[in-house]
Amino acid sequence: MGTATAQDILWPEVELIRNEFPILQQTVNGRPLVYLDNGATTQKPVSVIRSMQEYYTQYNSNVHRGVHTLSQQATSAYEAARHAVAAFIGAHHHEVVFTKGTTDAINLVANGFRKAILKEGDEIIISGMEHHSNIVPWQLICEEKGAKLKVVPVTDKGELDMDAFRSLLNGRVKLVSITWVSNTMGTVNPVKEIISLAHEQGIPVLLDAAQAAAHIPIKVHELDVDFLALSGHKLFGPTGIGILYGKESWLEKLPPYQGGGDMIKQVTFDKTTYADVPLKFEAGTPAICEAIGLGAAVAWVNKIGIHKIQAYEHQLTEYAVAALKQVEGIRFIGEARHRSGAISFLVGDTHPSDVGVLLDQQGIAVRTGHHCTQPLCDRFGIPGTVRASLAVYNITADIDKLVEGVRKAVTLLG
Numbered sequence: 050m051g052t053a054t055a056q057d058i059l060w061p062e063v064e065l066i067r068n069e070f071p072i073l074q075q076t077v078n079g080r081p082l083v084y085l086d087n088g089a090t091t092q093k094p095v096s097v098i099r100s101m102q103e104y105y106t107q108y109n110s111n112v113h114r115g116v117h118t119l120s121q122q123a124t125s126a127y128e129a130a131r132h133a134v135a136a137f138i139g140a141h142h143h144e145v146v147f148t149k150g151t152t153d154a155i156n157l158v159a160n161g162f163r164k165a166i167l168k169e170g171d172e173i174i175i176s177g178m179e180h181h182s183n184i185v186p187w188q189l190i191c192e193e194k195g196a197k198l199k200v201v202p203v204t205d206k207g208e209l210d211m212d213a214f215r216s217l218l219n220g221r222v223k224l225v226s227i228t229w230v231s232n233t234m235g236t237v238n239p240v241k242e243i244i245s246l247a248h249e250q251g252i253p254v255l256l257d258a259a260q261a262a263a264h265i266p267i268k269v270h271e272l273d274v275d276f277l278a279l280s281g282h283k284l285f286g287p288t289g290i291g292i293l294y295g296k297e298s299w300l301e302k303l304p305p306y307q308g309g310g311d312m313i314k315q316v317t318f319d320k321t322t323y324a325d326v327p328l329k330f331e332a333g334t335p336a337i338c339e340a341i342g343l344g345a346a347v348a349w350v351n352k353i354g355i356h357k358i359q360a361y362e363h364q365l366t367e368y369a370v371a372a373l374k375q376v377e378g379i380r381f382i383g384e385a386r387h388r389s390g391a392i393s394f395l396v397g398d399t400h401p402s403d404v405g406v407l408l409d410q411q412g413i414a415v416r417t418g419h420h421c422t423q424p425l426c427d428r429f430g431i432p433g434t435v436r437a438s439l440a441v442y443n444i445t446a447d448i449d450k451l452v453e454g455v456r457k458a459v460t461l462l463g
């Protein structure tokens with residue numbers, strides 16, 4: 050168990066949350082771990098780890114197949130996880146497709162658009178702050194179909210240029226695919242406005258919610274968004290699982306992604322009929338244990354309350370930005386009005402990876418580099434950044450250690 054620490058000044062109860070994460074209780078390089086790489090992946094609470102262990106020790110079995118007891122147990126746990134995730138994002142369970150993660154979910158939609166929607170001369174809109182996984186799939190299909198990829202520019206503050214976005218909307222655009230939260234800058238995009246502007250012209254919208262799910266309440270029906278993708282491992286769940294939310298009409302319209310078992314109704318060599326959505330998109334044995342783990346992760350977030358998480362992280366982000374501002378020579382990449390707790394910066398002439406290595410020696414985990422957003426780094430003329438990204442279990446002491454660590458690193462590199 051964790052050593053007793055001083056109560057956090059922003060939220061004393063956060064210590065109880067930290068105690069649920071075994072990995073946070075260790076030292077790294079002789080120092081208590083300060084984990085500030087939540088944008089890359091989050092840590093897992095005991096309840097998630099336990100749910101996965103229970104599956105393998107008590108009812109491991111394949112889903113949707115057997116009449117035997119264990120298979121029925123596995124199937125109902127797998128489907129219960131789907132219900133849990135659906136409720137978490139304000140969707141119906143038949144609108145939630147289990148995928149490997151955000152990347153897989155975006156590729157599923159891209160494949161469907163390639164086969165059923167996109168024609169030569171059509172356009173797809175993305176933005177200048179997208180993760181590579183919301184760039185490359187569209188690039189691939191645009192190239193193949195002779196369609197054009199249009200990019201909403203990013204302002205100096207790291208926000209979307211909404212005037213430019215408006216001017217890109219026209220009858221040739223078949224989809225707007227944009228991130229809710231920038232993984233590099235923490236910018237929270239005006240998704241409501243984006244969706245309503247696109248819908249005014251009959252254009253569907255896909256939201257990349259990889260960086261939103263653990264930090265911001267998601268209500269897909271209220272948003273009226275057409276597709277939404279997220280990854281379990283950035284939401285306190287395991288790797289290898291995520292979801293694609295799609296409006297039922299869209300999931301009906303798109304062709305299957307992969308063929309195989311579980312996604313069919315009837316197979317003959319002449320013709321195969323597909324299972325109803327969402328199973329139409331879940332060919333083969335799925336990541337059963339991981340789905341169950343994701344269900345437990347969602348239950349864990351619900352226990353804390355996503356609104357509480359959002360409010361606390363907002364305070365902690367403000368604390369962090371103010372504290373880092375005191376570091377001489379610091380330059381933030383991304384200073385959006387609406388932001389979440391991914392904070393990117395450079396200090397003086399130091400190289401981000403040198404700073405990252407020196408922070409690691411002090412037990413502080415941050416990410417350095419381009420964060421899978423090379424076009425965004427090019428936009429700012431930088432090779433990459435140092436990124437500290439927060440989750441609900443971070444505390445002001447983590448931030449204090451980060452600031453001290455950065456100062457130390459800069460002195461050593463100076």
Ligand SMILES: *Cc1c(COP(=O)(O)O)cnc(C)c1O
Nearest residue numbers: 150151152180182232259260280
């Ligand atoms: C991490 C991330 C992705 C990709 O998620 P995977 O889990 O690697 O599939 C996509 N978009 C954003 C904004 C991300 O942060």
